[in-house]
Every structure is written in structure tokens, then in C-alpha cells.
Amino acid sequence: MDDRPGESEPYWIERPRSRSAPSERRFLYRGELLAFTVDAGVFSSHGLDPGTALLIENLGVRPDDRVLDLGCGWGPVGVAAAKAATRGRVVLTDVNRRAARLARANLARNGILQAEVRVGEDFAPVAAERFDLIATNPPYRIGRPRILDILTRAFDHLAPGGRLVLVGKGSQGIRYYQEWLEEHWAGPVTVLARGSGYRVLEARRPAAATLGAGGTERPRPARAGVGAVSRSTAGRSA
Ligand SMILES: C[S@@+](CC[C@H](N)C(=O)[O-])C[C@H]1O[C@@H](n2cnc3c(N)ncnc32)[C@H](O)[C@@H]1O
Numbered sequence: 112m113d114d115r116p117g118e119s120e121p122y123w124i125e126r127p128r129s130r131s132a133p134s135e136r137r138f139l140y141r142g143e144l145l146a147f148t149v150d151a152g153v154f155s156s157h158g159l160d161p162g163t164a165l166l167i168e169n170l171g172v173r174p175d176d177r178v179l180d181l182g183c184g185w186g187p188v189g190v191a192a193a194k195a196a197t198r199g200r201v202v203l204t205d206v207n208r209r210a211a212r213l214a215r216a217n218l219a220r221n222g223i224l225q226a227e228v229r230v231g232e233d234f235a236p237v238a239a240e241r242f243d244l245i246a247t248n249p250p251y252r253i254g255r256p257r258i259l260d261i262l263t264r265a266f267d268h269l270a271p272g273g274r275l276v277l278v279g280k281g282s283q284g285i286r287y288y289q290e291w292l293e294e295h296w297a298g299p300v301t302v303l304a305r306g307s308g309y310r311v312l313e314a315r316r317p318a319a320a321t322l323g324a325g326g327t328e329r330p331r332p333a334r335a336g337v338g339a340v341s342r343s344t345a346g347r348s349a
Pocket residue numbers: 114122123124153154155160163181182183184185186187188204205206207210231232233234247248249250251253
């Protein structure tokens with residue numbers, strides 16, 4: 112699918128310049144028809160991305176979950192998560208201000224009160240906060256080192272027992288990221304779903320009680336991990 116909003120403008124810039132052209136999209140989630148406004152200059156402005164759809168279907172949000180939707184775009188993941196986390200709380204973040212505005216409007220449009228949208232890069236908008244679930248269709252186009260940095264830092268933003276759930280397809284290097292997580296993540300890594308070339312991966316932070324006396328609480332440092340993995344997988348494309 113084409114994830115570029117225009118010929119010359121990437122979707123992950125702070126202030127898109129492409130002319131605004133709002134339109135309407137809807138999708139069913141848990142029997143409820145959710146309604147969205149989308150626009151040019153944001154990811155998947157033509158409708159729900161198939162990878163995002165697979166991610167949403169497999170999130171397994173619980174009613175009390177505190178959820179982070181990192182890179183929310185126009186908000187499909189965060190809105191769906193908030194519909195499921197009825198007693199929880201959802202934070203949606205994006206670097207793209209137009210995307211953040213749309214996501215905010217889409218929360219209101221779907222009657223969601225326990226969620227908020229923040230603008231910023233990576234984990235900057237959530238500083239020291241921890242979540243039960245970090246859900247993301249990551250911005251693969253920002254490059255492998257930065258995606259690995261996000262994966263590494265996600266660990267520190269998960270509560271014990273919390274889950275990082277991400278989606279990607281073969282051409283985005285999802286098998287590479289799966290192997291990287293299996294090698295570097297200090298907890299179980301599971302493939303939750305596969306379909307149309309996409310995989311949904313879950314990386315769980317162990318509950319504190321399950322760590323042994325010498326057990327590590329963190330993934331190994333990203334820099335060491337990146338070097339180790341890129342050497343052994345040189346030549347693969349993301
Ligand atoms: C692949 S899109 C997914 C959008 C939305 N979650 C969806 O599935 O339709 C990734 C999003 O991440 C945003 N983004 C790019 N770089 C980012 C960063 N460093 N931190 C947070 N968000 C970022 C982009 O603007 C984009 O909206």
C-alpha cells in the first residue's frame with residue numbers, strides 16, 4: 112500500500128504542507144461503527160491500512176489497560192483501544208501536527224473521554240510514564256536504527272507484565288525486527304497474527320516477580336544490539 116501522502120512530502124514531518132482535503136472513513140470495531148475524518152499529509156489518508164487493521168484485531172486490550180498509541184496518525188488504533196479500555200486510559204502521540212489534530216477530533220467524534228493526544232517524537236511526550244500496552248504501526252521509513260531505538264526504549268515505558276504490540280510487513284523488515292526482539296528483548300516475543308504479508312508481534316515485559324535473582328530488567332543496550340544484529344544480517348533490506 113502507498114503510505115506516502117504526496118509525491119514529495121513524507122508523512123512523518125511536523126507540519127505537512129500538502130493542501131488539506133478532508134474526507135470520511137468508517138470501520139467496524141467490536142460491533143460498533145467508528146467514524147473518522149482523515150486528510151492529506153497524514154499516513155494512510157485514503158483509509159484504514161491493512162497492517163493497522165490486523166494490529167487492531169489482535170491488540171487484546173483489557174478494560175483497565177493504560178495504552179500508548181505511538182505514531183497515531185488519524186487515530187484508528189488509539190480510538191479502537193479506547194473503546195476497549197473503558198476503565199483505562201489511552202495516550203496517542205505523533206510528530207505530525209495535522210495527524211494529531213485529526214486524532215483529537217476523531218476521539219471526540221467517537222465519544223471518547225479517557226484519551227488524549229500529544230505531539231512529539233518517540234517517547235518524549237510520555238517522559239517517565241508506563242503503560243500496560245504500547246501499540247504501534249511504526250514509521251518504518253524513519254530508518255532501522257531509529258526503529259530499533261524505539262523498540263529498545265519501549266521496554267522502559269512498559270509496566271511489569273506490559274506488552275509492546277507492533278505490526279509490519281516483509282518489505283518493512285518485520286522478520287528482521289522479530290529476530291532482533293527475540294535476541295535482545297528481556298521477555299517473551301510472540302507472533303500474534305499473520306496475514307497478507309503482515310505480522311503482528313508481541314514483546315512482553317516480564318512481571319517483576321518472574322525475574323530471577325540475576326535476571327535482567329532491561330533489553331541489552333540498543334547500540335550494542337544494533338551493531339550485533341546488523342553485522343549478522345548485512346544485506347537485508349527493510
Ligand atoms: C505507519 S504510520 C501509522 C499511523 C497510524 N497509527 C495508523 O496505523 O494508521 C506511523 C506514524 O508515526 C508518526 N511518526 C513518525 N515518526 C515518529 C516519531 N519519531 N515519533 C512518533 N511518531 C512518529 C507518523 O507521522 C505516522 O503518523
